[in-house]
Amino acid sequence: METLRERLLDWMRVGSGFLSFDEAARAVFQHQFERNAPYRAYARSLGKTPATVGTWQQIPAVPTDAFKLCDFPLSCFPTENALKVFRTSGTTRDVRGEHWMSDLSLYETSVLEGWQHAGLPVPTNPWFLSPSPQEAPDSSLVHMLATLQRHHASGTSGRWMIDGEGRIDLSLLANEDRPVTLFATAVALLRCMESGKSLPLPPGSWIFETGGYKGLKVTLEPEAFRDQVSEAFAVPRDKLLNEYGMTELSSPFYAWSNEDRHRGSPWTRIRVIDPETGLKCETGQIGYLEIVDLANLDSVAAIRTQDLAIARDERSFTLLGRDPRALPRGCSRRSDDLLSRS
Amino acid sequence: MNPTDLRIRALAACNDLLEPWIGPFDEAALRSLIACQLGSGDVLDEWIPRGDTRCRAFPLSPLLHIVSGNTPHAAFQSVVRGLLVGSHNRVKLPSSGLPAFESWIEEIPAGLADLIEVRRDLPDHWLKSSGAVVFGNQATLETFRDLLPRPIPLIEHGPKLSIAVIFQPDEVAAGLVATDILSHDQLGCLSVQTVYVDGTPEQVRSFSARLARALEMARPAHPRGVVSLSDSGAISNARELARFRAANGEDVALWESEGNTGWTVVYDHEPRLRPGPLHGFVTVHPLPSAALLRDCLGPEVRHLSTAAIHPFQDALADRLDALEIPRICPLGRAQKPPLFWHHDGRPPLADLVVWKDRSP
Numbered sequence: 001m002e003t004l005r006e007r008l009l010d011w012m013r014v015g016s017g018f019l020s021f022d023e024a025a026r027a028v029f030q031h032q033f034e035r036n037a038p039y040r041a042y043a044r045s046l047g048k049t050p051a052t053v054g055t056w057q058q059i060p061a062v063p064t065d066a067f068k069l070c071d072f073p074l075s076c077f078p079t080e081n082a083l084k085v086f087r088t089s090g091t092t093r094d095v096r097g098e099h100w101m102s103d104l105s106l107y108e109t110s111v112l113e114g115w116q117h118a119g120l121p122v123p124t125n126p127w128f129l130s131p132s133p134q135e136a137p138d139s140s141l142v143h144m145l146a147t148l149q150r151h152h153a154s155g156t157s158g159r160w161m162i163d164g165e166g167r168i169d170l171s172l173l174a175n176e177d178r179p180v181t182l183f184a185t186a187v188a189l190l191r192c193m194e195s196g197k198s199l200p201l202p203p204g205s206w207i208f209e210t211g212g213y214k215g216l217k218v219t220l221e222p223e224a225f226r227d228q229v230s231e232a233f234a235v236p237r238d239k240l241l242n243e244y245g246m247t248e249l250s251s252p253f254y255a256w257s258n259e260d261r262h263r264g265s266p267w268t269r270i271r272v273i274d275p276e277t278g279l280k281c282e283t284g285q286i287g288y289l290e291i292v293d294l295a296n297l298d299s300v301a302a303i304r305t306q307d308l309a310i311a312r313d314e315r316s317f318t319l320l321g322r323d324p325r326a327l328p329r330g331c332s333r334r335s336d337d338l339l340s341r342s
Numbered sequence: 343m344n345p346t347d348l349r350i351r352a353l354a355a356c357n358d359l360l361e362p363w364i365g366p367f368d369e370a371a372l373r374s375l376i377a378c379q380l381g382s383g384d385v386l387d388e389w390i391p392r393g394d395t396r397c398r399a400f401p402l403s404p405l406l407h408i409v410s411g412n413t414p415h416a417a418f419q420s421v422v423r424g425l426l427v428g429s430h431n432r433v434k435l436p437s438s439g440l441p442a443f444e445s446w447i448e449e450i451p452a453g454l455a456d457l458i459e460v461r462r463d464l465p466d467h468w469l470k471s472s473g474a475v476v477f478g479n480q481a482t483l484e485t486f487r488d489l490l491p492r493p494i495p496l497i498e499h500g501p502k503l504s505i506a507v508i509f510q511p512d513e514v515a516a517g518l519v520a521t522d523i524l525s526h527d528q529l530g531c532l533s534v535q536t537v538y539v540d541g542t543p544e545q546v547r548s549f550s551a552r553l554a555r556a557l558e559m560a561r562p563a564h565p566r567g568v569v570s571l572s573d574s575g576a577i578s579n580a581r582e583l584a585r586f587r588a589a590n591g592e593d594v595a596l597w598e599s600e601g602n603t604g605w606t607v608v609y610d611h612e613p614r615l616r617p618g619p620l621h622g623f624v625t626v627h628p629l630p631s632a633a634l635l636r637d638c639l640g641p642e643v644r645h646l647s648t649a650a651i652h653p654f655q656d657a658l659a660d661r662l663d664a665l666e667i668p669r670i671c672p673l674g675r676a677q678k679p680p681l682f683w684h685h686d687g688r689p690p691l692a693d694l695v696v697w698k699d700r701s702p
Binding site for chain 2: 004037038041042044045046065066069071072133273274276277278286287288304306308321
């Protein structure tokens with residue numbers, strides 16, 4: 001009998017296996033309710049069980065911070081059987097969120113099929129302003145980039161331009177004369193520009209950019225940042241692709257810089273919640289983004305992010321990021337709730 | 343009548359407007375404050391014999407005040423102190439303003455009005471003041487450390503938090519601590535964010551439930567200020583984490599307002615002190631033994647401003663010695679410091695003057 005994982009893979013690849021998103025979502029929720037004890041306990045405390053959840057909208061979302069509670073791993077299998085664990089970024093003193101994987105087939109299929117669904121150009125000549133998979137084995141982002149390289153440019157090597165000490169070296173890229181795809185975090189791009197190492201890329205190149213500005217002394221508006229990147233790397237503004245993803249998810253969302261919304265794959269859904277009431281926002285209302293990602297079979301499909309957004313439809317949203325008013329102010333100490341991704 | 347007496351008289355004339363922000367006072371109290379702080383009530387106006395020399399205190403003037411928008415207390419207290427010593431006060435308000443303070447400025451007597459300038463921007467020449475008092479978060483402090491030319495005296499009041507310690511967890515305590523939590527929507531450094539209760543886990547849980555009822559009853563009398571989406575989001579996130587831990591068998595419990603984030607109580611057996619999301623969110627923990635207190639509460643202890651205790655007895659206050667808290671006060675008074683208090687352990691007036699001597 002075909003396992004749920006196999007059915008999901010078929011569904012993601014060829015669209016067969018489930019009649020509707022709701023059918024798949026209910027199956028994934030039942031799977032996770034039965035196997036993921038911490039999630040089951042939480043869902044029960046909210047009165048949510050497979051018997052009471054009829055649609056994806058009713059699946060309870062866990063806050064990303066719950067992935068940091070290492071006594072309660074949000075995993076559908078014993079973590080000692082994990083093939084991989086992805087961890088959120090942070091220093092050795094920080095508590096890092098952990099996303100356990102028993103198998104990478106759904107994660108990698110989601111990356112590759114999602115790329116195709118989004119209609120993105122095939123990155124046949126990729127360069128990575130990132131540490132290599134060997135240097136960052138627990139980074140979900142680096143694994144995603146390596147998956148894309150393996151699939152689309154398997155003959156390439158030596159393309160990882162940040163070493164284990166965080167040093168940036170673009171000397172090989174400087175010799176490139178064919179159009180490239182430069183994959184980078186926003187932080188790495190900024191560091192590159194600030195240190196004077198940015199260089200004009202060959203005509204026809206484009207840039208994949210992801211992540212926020214955590215850890216930087218300088219806070220830049222995304223628009224100003226992209227203007228700088230466009231100029232520093234000689235890449236047209238509309239050839240900057242922003243990826244929205246996080247360690248706790250398996251599926252990315254994409255928006256070109258001239259688009260007003262990030263779009264997800266058919267196996268994802270989004271909803272925007274008013275945090276004051278916990279209710280779903282009205283059309284056009286700003287709230288907190290929740291994502292249902294059915295490729296997250298081994299953990300929890302429904303994730304509550306700490307980003308503000310406006311829902312555009314069931315699979316797309318306008319990302320507003322963190323509320324600037326959330327910056328600590330006044331003389332009172334308050335909790336810090338930064339979203340992180342490695 | 344010397345200039346200091348004139349300023350004292352003018353401040354006392356504003357008693358009704360100032361009392362909510364700096365506590366009850368009269369002319370005698372202001373004179374006494376100067377005398378206590380500077381050693382003599384006349385030392386701002388004349389040369390006073392002191393041992394083998396004569397000395398006189400001169401105010402830092404002009405004195406720059408950078409005040410934050412979370413509560414007006416700091417602005418009132420800082421400026422009144424500056425006026426008392428005779429500084430010319432330059433007050434930089436937050437860009438959103440500070441209505442209560444600005445109302446007072448509109449009605450201030452002429453003798454004091456000449457000593458105050460108020461703006462929402464920061465002209466360059468204000469940075470060339472003789473001293474500065476800065477209230478704000480770490481980023482604000484760092485900004486002004488960079489902006490202000492050395493070596494002008496900089497008096498910093500960075501982000502702090504306060505706690506309540508309850509040795510007698512009764513109904514009275516619940517009502518008093520609710521006031522300490524909800525006043526000014528919990529946005530001040532004197533706002534109680536965490537409550538420690540001396541008792542068994544069952545007693546502490548029981549007090550948490552009592553506190554939840556007290557907060558529910560008190561909330562209407564303490565309206566919330568502007569609560570941003572992120573403020574609500576931080577509260578909602580903290581609630582869900584507590585619910586998650588409780589559902590998974592940790593010794594944690596949650597009480598919350600329905601349909602909004604107006605108030606929240608989280609009972610948590612783990613006593614570590616952590617700043618919360620504010621706006622009516624409080625955690626309640628069993629009080630660790632005196633020997634373990636500092637270690638159990640963790641590194642956040644160094645940011646403590648006030649502990650409000652119940653009942654208010656020196657012997658009980660002494661039990662908190664290990665925490666080295668600058669101020670211990672009765673429960674219900676956390677956000678109402680008296681005129682003579684040492685904010686963050688600093689002298690209220692002595693920091694605002696320089697001394698000159700005429701020695702034989």
